[in-house]
Amino acid sequence: xxxxxxxxxxxxxxxxxxxxxxxxxxxxxxxxxxxxxxxxxxxxxxxxxxxxxxxxxxxxxxxxxxxxxxxxxxxxxxxxxxxxxxxxxxxxxxxxxxxxxxxxxxxxxxxxxxxxxxxxxxxxxxxxxxxxxxxxxxxxxxxxxxxxxxxxxxxxxxxxxxxxxxxxxxxxxxxxxxxxxxxxxxxxxxxxxxxxxxxxxxxxxxxxxxxxxxxxxxxxxxxxxxxxxxxxxxxxxxxxxxxxxxxxxxxxxxxxxxxxxxxxxxxxxxxxxxxxxxxxxxxxxxxxxxxxxxxx
Amino acid sequence: xxxxxxxxxxxxxxxxxxxxxxxxxxxxxxxxxxxxxxxxxxxxxxxxxxxxxxxxxxxxxxxxxxxxxxxxxxxxxxxxxxxxxxxxxxxxxxxxxxxxxxxxxxxxxxxxxxxxxxxxxxxxxxxxxxxxxxxxxxxxxxxxxxxxxxxxxxxxxxxxxxxxxxxxxxxxxxxxxxxxxxxxxxxxxxxxxxxxxxxxxxxxxxxxxxxxxxxxxxxxxxxxxxxxxxxxxxxxxxxxxxxxxxxxxxxxxxxxxxxxxxxxxxxxxxxxxxxxxxxxxxxxxxxxxxxxxxxxxxxxxxxxxxxxxxxxxxxxxxxx
Amino acid sequence: xxxxxxxxxxxxxxxxxxxxxxxxxxxxxxxxxxxxxxxxxxxxxxxxxxxxxxxxxxxxxxxxxxxxxxxxxxxxxxxxxxxxxxxxxxxxxxxxxxxxxxxxxxxxxxxxxxxxxxxxxxxxxxxxxxxxxxxxxxxxxxxxxxxxxxxxxxxxxxxxxxxxxxxxxxxxxxxxxxxxxxxxxxxxxxxxxxxxxxxxxxxxxxxxxxxxxxxxxxxxxxxxxxxxxxxxxxxxxxxxxxxxxxxxxxxxxxxxxxxxxxxxxxxxxxxxxxxxxxxxxxxxxxxxxxxxxxxxxxxxxxxxxxxxxxxxxxxxxxxxxxxxxxxxxxxxxxxxxxxxxxxxxxxxxxxxxxx
Numbered sequence: 001x002x003x004x005x006x007x008x009x010x011x012x013x014x015x016x017x018x019x020x021x022x023x024x025x026x027x028x029x030x031x032x033x034x035x036x037x038x039x040x041x042x043x044x045x046x047x048x049x050x051x052x053x054x055x056x057x058x059x060x061x062x063x064x065x066x067x068x069x070x071x072x073x074x075x076x077x078x079x080x081x082x083x084x085x086x087x088x089x090x091x092x093x094x095x096x097x098x099x100x101x102x103x104x105x106x107x108x109x110x111x112x113x114x115x116x117x118x119x120x121x122x123x124x125x126x127x128x129x130x131x132x133x134x135x136x137x138x139x140x141x142x143x144x145x146x147x148x149x150x151x152x153x154x155x156x157x158x159x160x161x162x163x164x165x166x167x168x169x170x171x172x173x174x175x176x177x178x179x180x181x182x183x184x185x186x187x188x189x190x191x192x193x194x195x196x197x198x199x200x201x202x203x204x205x206x207x208x209x210x211x212x213x214x215x216x217x218x219x220x221x222x223x224x225x226x227x228x229x230x231x232x233x234x235x236x237x238x239x240x241x242x243x244x245x246x247x248x249x250x251x252x253x254x255x256x257x258x259x260x261x262x263x264x265x266x267x268x269x270x271x272x273x274x275x276x277x278x279x280x281x282x283x284x285x286x287x288x289x290x291x292x293x294x295x296x
Numbered sequence: 297x298x299x300x301x302x303x304x305x306x307x308x309x310x311x312x313x314x315x316x317x318x319x320x321x322x323x324x325x326x327x328x329x330x331x332x333x334x335x336x337x338x339x340x341x342x343x344x345x346x347x348x349x350x351x352x353x354x355x356x357x358x359x360x361x362x363x364x365x366x367x368x369x370x371x372x373x374x375x376x377x378x379x380x381x382x383x384x385x386x387x388x389x390x391x392x393x394x395x396x397x398x399x400x401x402x403x404x405x406x407x408x409x410x411x412x413x414x415x416x417x418x419x420x421x422x423x424x425x426x427x428x429x430x431x432x433x434x435x436x437x438x439x440x441x442x443x444x445x446x447x448x449x450x451x452x453x454x455x456x457x458x459x460x461x462x463x464x465x466x467x468x469x470x471x472x473x474x475x476x477x478x479x480x481x482x483x484x485x486x487x488x489x490x491x492x493x494x495x496x497x498x499x500x501x502x503x504x505x506x507x508x509x510x511x512x513x514x515x516x517x518x519x520x521x522x523x524x525x526x527x528x529x530x531x532x533x534x535x536x537x538x539x540x541x542x543x544x545x546x547x548x549x550x551x552x553x554x555x556x557x558x559x560x561x562x563x564x565x566x567x568x569x570x571x572x573x574x575x576x577x578x579x580x581x582x583x584x585x586x587x588x589x590x591x592x593x594x595x596x597x598x599x600x601x602x603x604x605x606x607x608x609x610x611x612x613x614x615x616x
Numbered sequence: 617x618x619x620x621x622x623x624x625x626x627x628x629x630x631x632x633x634x635x636x637x638x639x640x641x642x643x644x645x646x647x648x649x650x651x652x653x654x655x656x657x658x659x660x661x662x663x664x665x666x667x668x669x670x671x672x673x674x675x676x677x678x679x680x681x682x683x684x685x686x687x688x689x690x691x692x693x694x695x696x697x698x699x700x701x702x703x704x705x706x707x708x709x710x711x712x713x714x715x716x717x718x719x720x721x722x723x724x725x726x727x728x729x730x731x732x733x734x735x736x737x738x739x740x741x742x743x744x745x746x747x748x749x750x751x752x753x754x755x756x757x758x759x760x761x762x763x764x765x766x767x768x769x770x771x772x773x774x775x776x777x778x779x780x781x782x783x784x785x786x787x788x789x790x791x792x793x794x795x796x797x798x799x800x801x802x803x804x805x806x807x808x809x810x811x812x813x814x815x816x817x818x819x820x821x822x823x824x825x826x827x828x829x830x831x832x833x834x835x836x837x838x839x840x841x842x843x844x845x846x847x848x849x850x851x852x853x854x855x856x857x858x859x860x861x862x863x864x865x866x867x868x869x870x871x872x873x874x875x876x877x878x879x880x881x882x883x884x885x886x887x888x889x890x891x892x893x894x895x896x897x898x899x900x901x902x903x904x905x906x907x908x909x910x911x912x913x914x915x916x917x918x919x920x921x922x923x924x925x926x927x928x929x930x931x932x933x934x935x936x937x938x939x940x941x942x943x944x945x946x947x948x949x950x951x952x953x954x955x956x957x958x959x960x961x962x963x964x965x966x967x968x969x970x971x
Contacts, residue, residue, distance in 0.1 A: 026405050026510065028397060029398070029405055030405065032393075032401065033397070033414050035394065036481070037417040037418070039421065040417050040420055040424075041417075043424060046432060099328045099329060107329070118332055121599045121600060122335075124534050124595050125592065125596075126595055128540035128541075129588045132343055136342040136345060139707075142707070143702075143707030186318045188315070188318050188321035218426065223573060227664050248428065249427050252545060253832065254836040254837075255839040255840035263431055270428055271424065275420065278420060278423050279416075363825075367820065367821045368819075439844060465841075466832075466844075548830040549830070551825055552827055570831070574696070574698030574795055576697060576822045
């Protein structure tokens with residue numbers, strides 16, 4: 001690995017010290033990596049262990065018990081998160097893909113660079129500021145609604161979907177485009193019938209990863225759909241809806257051990273969604289790349 | 297990034313065929329791009345609009361006044377800026393060396409079999425929702441620090457200013473550690489990419505000349521990637537400054553400046569999350585929006601600066 | 617410039633203009649979807665606010681849906697400040713606050729009626745290893761604790777009030793509400809009246825500028841913070857103290873007695889409450905003539921718009937809440953039943969709600 005066996009390293013005392021320094025650094029780097037892996041393991045195992053007592057059928061099919069009572073579940077929060085992220089995806093996915101198409105098919109290089117820069121900057125805006133923005137834009141005068149929460153989440157998802165879609169679209173080999181044009185098809189037709197289908201795997205991957213990320217966001221929901229945490233299932237997006245991150249946030253501050261257990265269980269659901277989404281995303285992206293390579 | 301659109305080598309005469317489908321697609325896609333621009337403008341306009349009353353009442357004095365009094369209806373962000381900078385700085389101080397070491401491990405030192413699993417674990421750390429980290433912070437990390445770590449630190453490090461105080465399960469210390477957990481994966485994955493991008497012949501050359509691997513890293517790889525590392529640290533800083541949820545769960549929302557690292561404190565993002573939903577006066581709400589404006593400015597500056605550095609590096613690499 | 621590019625740019629501009637016209641805020645004409653305050657389903661009532669009264673409201677929610685009216689009441693316990701915000705913006709049908717509306721808030725609320733629908737004690741709860749339950753404390757001493765002037769539990773001021781009680785030397789950590797809280801209002805209202813030092817340095821507010829200590833959100837948050845910290849003390853609604861089996865202090869009233877916080881002492885305070893011009897009734901620091909009155913009790917109000925699209929549903933629910941069925945849920949949780957004189961005046965206030 002380091003300088004062992006290298007004939008140009010003399011075997012004097014100084015050389016031994018250099019070798020020792022190198023080995024110490026390698027040990028430290030390994031230790032750092034193991035520390036990070038250990039931190040992840042500690043967090044996930046703690047969540048799983050503390051969630052275990054609260055995981056039962058009731059947890060997924062019932063709503064919260066009244067003040068101080070045991071039992072109950074987070075059914076309304078699960079339904080709420082599904083609806084809110086569903087609407088957010090319906091907004092962010094087409095917008096992101098259109099942006100990616102614009103950047104790869106129509107924009108001159110300077111403009112494409114500017115759009116990429118804007119997307120990266122948007123990705124860096126703190127989600128709490130996005131929450132204030134959506135509050136000012138939609139909630140003031142109208143009231144909280146799941147739809148407002150979805151708008152906030154769609155802003156979080158947009159850069160993820162757009163950047164990843166653009167990457168995949170650029171991977172599509174140019175001879176597919178040329179072929180379409182040579183056959184007399186319009187640019188639009190080529191994009192829709194040839195390029196998008198080739199890139200669809202990557203776009204789906206990007207969406208899965210973005211959804212997994214959005215499902216866990218709390219700050220965009222804090223001022224837009226946060227009022228009702230413990231009560232009945234609501235499926236009307238014009239009203240506020242419970243959501244899993246808000247349930248965790250709200251129960252995490254509770255002194256009641258039952259509420260805390262439910263917070264752990266809800267956290268486990270979120271972590272599971274994120275893990276499954278990330279792993280699925282990785283596997284799919286590997287498969288897509290292989291498929292596109294074959295087309296080349 | 298490719299250097300031109302994928303169709304630029306097709307002759308102009310072929311490209312200029314006027315078709316309705318093309319116009320429609322270009323129109324809709326262009327609308328998306330314009331929509332993005334409109335979104336950014338709207339974002340700034342609305343947030344600044346919410347802050348308008350506080351901006352005109354306090355002006356820039358808000359940034360160096362240390363008060364938050366709803367009875368006298370006067371507000372200033374200095375204590376919050378202090379909390380934000382301290383938590384971000386401590387988090388970066390711990391996270392950056394760790395993350396660079398991890399990046400090195402994943403790009404150079406790890407046996408190939410370990411690279412994917414460990415790399416995946418580091419990225420998964422980034423994917424854990426902040427509210428889950430905050431939950432773990434309140435119920436596990438905070439009490440652990442309160443019972444075991446802080447008394448130890450006070451007993452043995454208490455002579456250092458700011459490290460002497462009373463143990464508390466909420467405060468600056470758990471917030472710094474949680475932020476560290478969030479910043480490490482960001483900087484580590486960028487470092488890994490940077491170290492991987494150092495041209496192989498440079499690395500091999502140094503090794504052939506008799507350098508140990510560590511000397512190669514220190515003397516050849518690091519200088520190559522230093523610009524990129526600065527960008528990574530900036531992105532990590534932006535993340536640490538902007539985190540509201542996990543921080544507000546563990547920092548103990550204090551209204552005054554902390555006198556030790558164990559004491560409860562508050563950051564701009566955390567105060568915004570805690571108070572914006574129900575304020576006592578409208579000037580208070582506007583002052584909280586002023587905090588959002590400050591956060592927005594910080595994030596815009598750090599992200600644009602990081603992007604500029606990244607572009608410069610990509611251009612440099614592209615010319616090889 | 618070629619025709620195609622001009623055409624697509626024009627199309628894009630039209631699309632963006634159309635989209636932004638639909639989505640712009642401040643539009644006063646049409647609110648397309650039915651909102652909580654916008655005359656939607658009358659089988660649903662939406663409210664938000666005080667965490668002080670939340671335990672009681674949750675009992676009402678569970679019971680009222682089973683009644684012949686079959687109305688679903690949804691209540692979000694986000695704090696009194698949040699409740700006032702929401703009802704002012706008419707994003708809920710009713711708000712709940714322990715603090716009466718300030719003059720500014722009443723003006724912003726545009727014709728809101730505040731109706732006392734329950735009352736309770738603000739208890740001082742603490743978590744100190746080695747300290748017995750029900751120690752004696754006075755307002756000025758508590759003010760000193762929350763101002764950081766009394767910093768450990770064996771301070772002479774506390775020892776003076778508790779002769780013979782063993783006091784550990786633990787550091788005092790005051791815990792307070794960081795969100796907009798009616799309980800904070802009731803607590804600081806009492807301290808302002810009994811401690812001139814507090815009146816000068818801090819004052820009364822739903823978000824007082826506490827000079828020291830730890831902040832936490834909502835009644836549940838301050839209780840959790842106290843349970844996690846040895847030496848911590850906070851102020852919270854009695855229902856939370858009872859539900860979590862916490863230690864609490866006995867507070868000295870103006871007569872020099874230390875009444876047990878509960879139904880009897882709160883009712884004694886309610887009998888001598890002072891009415892304010894805005895319709896609210898102040899119960900803190902009852903005069904010495906009320907020998908057994910609890911010194912820091914408070915009414916808690918429901919805030920409703922005088923004209924509401926759900927007027928009849930709202931009136932029925934409020935009559936249920938202040939009536940015998942609703943009030944019966946109170947005592948087991950530590951909320952006394954409303955005095956009959958209050959119930960009578962409440963009926964008149966409720967009748968003012970129209971559409």
